[in-house]
Amino acid sequence: MTGNPEQSKKKPAQNPAAPADDNILRRQRRQKAAELREAGIPLFPNTFRPRDTIAEIKAQYERMDASRLESMEETKFILGGRIMALRSFGKAAFIKIQDRSGSLQCHVEKATVGEERYALFKKLDVGDMIGVRGPLFRTRTQELTLKVESLQLVTKSYRPLPEKFHGLTDVEQRYRQRYLDLIMNQDVREIFKSRSTIVSTVRRYLEERRFMEVETPMMQLIPGGALARPFETYHNALGMKLYLRVAPELYLKRLVVGGLERVFELNRNFRNEGISVRHNPEFTMLEFYMAYADYEDLMTITEELVSQCAMAVRGALKFEYQGREIDLNPPWRNFDFRTSLLEIGGVPPEVLFKYDKALALSRELGGVHKPSDGLGKILHKIFEVLVEPELWQPTFITGYPRDISPLSRTNDLDHEIVDRFEFFIAGREMGNGFSELNDPDDQRERFKEQVAEREAGDEEARFMDKDYVRALEYGLPPTAGEGLGIDRLVMLLTDQPSIREVILFPLLRPERA
RNA sequence: ACCGGGGUAGCUCAGUUGGCAGAGCAAAGGAUUUUUAAUCCUUGAGGCGCGGGUUCGAUUCCCGCCCCCGGUACCA
DSSP states (O other): OOOOOOOOSSSSSSSOOOOOOOHHHHHHHHHHHHHHHHTTTTOOOOOOOOOOOOHHHHHHEEEEEEEEHHHHTTEEEEEEEEEEEEEEEESSSHHHETTTTTTEEEEEEEHHHHHHHHHHTTTOTTOOOOEEEEEEEEEEOOOOEEEEEEEEEEEEEOOOOOTTTTTOHHHHHHHHHHHHHHOHHHHHHHHHHHOOOOOOOHHHHHHTTTTTOOOEEEEEESSSSSSOOOOEETTTTTTTEEOOOSHHHHHHHHHHTTTEEEEEEEHHHHHHEEOOOOOSSEEEEEEEEEOOHHHHHHOOOHHHHHHHHHHHSSSSSSSEEEEEEEOSSSOOOOHHHHHHHHHHHOHHHHHTTTHHHHHHHHHHOOOOOOOOOHHHHHHHHHHIIIHHHHHHHHEEOOBBBBBGGGBBBBBBBOBBBBBBEEEETTEEEEEEEEEEEOHHHHHHHHHHHHHHHHTOOTTOOOOOOOOHHHHHHOOOSEEEEEEEEHHHHHHHTTTSGGGGGGSSSSOOOOOOO
């Protein structure tokens, strides 16, 4: 990258690429940087290589007493990090440096590093990155400290960090400048480390069971696989409208038709809908498909998978989420959809079968319905209001109505319901799994119903996907598939109330100049 | 989209029933070789989210707008 060639008119900058800046703190830092450069100190060298990390040092030496540390004075450590605090005493100073693994106090004294290096050190600011080398010792208060014998500037920082005590708390700034958030707030770092642990735990779990990770189109001609409004985009050379996928489902099942039998995709979906503490327009979903399995097999897998993630980041299956206990120990509760409406939602029995009663109740609860909405959709709306928030402990709901499940296999005994479950933890939907509908003629009819709903004004209804039906005509083996919201799982396991706290760069409106 | 809360120094926050805009930390200069939000002295730092209006005078009152947070609606 080249700097901004526009030169400051107010003051002749030492660095001609430096932009005009009327903020005094940044000017002061530029001034110090200029002095360092004039003294022949490179501001952005790429020569220093740390050999140790702070976490490793602490793990090994945190328990060692002062005299033992003293006896190993010849053992030197080489660390790189950002200066987070600086307490100067004239001829010596304590600094706190932070690397990716933690932070450590260092002691810099003129007598040790020499006149010249100490003069360099005096020009450094909090926020600068340095490399240090030296042995460990303990201070009067027994804090493990690195005695700096040599140091070098690794990267100059032109902007001041937030204050050390309160740090950065402004939510907007934290999201817009996530890098600052990560520098200042270790608990935020921990959240994203946990997120990474969860994702790799999921991958390991599936790979151990011979699932193959695949990538299917995010830009799709026909947005299928979920009831949601898509984002639209346009390909210039091909001259065609494309949609960002709302789900990878239909492509993954084509792969099962192709014989891959066990596939998963762990990646982004895009839904053009509202934003809330539980919804971001782009979000991460695990979808996996398993031939020769049914939805009940998936329920077992779900319990295992979520439990392993919990063990990986919490080390326990019982923990608190937002002050209330969650117990992930299997088996999880299991309710029939209609039963849950009666027993948890307290709905009168006739609502389950009488369209008018259901519609009246849903509207009473604030539901908005189109004339095309069937009984299943109305009951589901009631479920969302009366039942879902009550499902704090992990719970499977089964026996979903057929008309809100256009890709699920119809139940063999009751043709009004499908072989599907959703599971809920902490009052919110975490995932959705079902035995796949693999009868092509049945699937074609379901698509037609969806198209009719779309024509009746339901923008979330699906499109007809003729190629998908053609694929089914070749034969999809009996298969079960599941989608699991990774962001929500991370929220649960990191005890975060908002999805934005588990997404590094949540979508925000542009900030104004 | 609607309802509520918020936007003041680099950061965390006070404040003005309309009268030169404040603190702590951070910063600059000085003192200081064991600090832990180090301490002491001195100093500087601000378009009070943006644009209009009322007024002798607006950060404060009025109107419009922008951004963030929470809730409702849509959804996972």
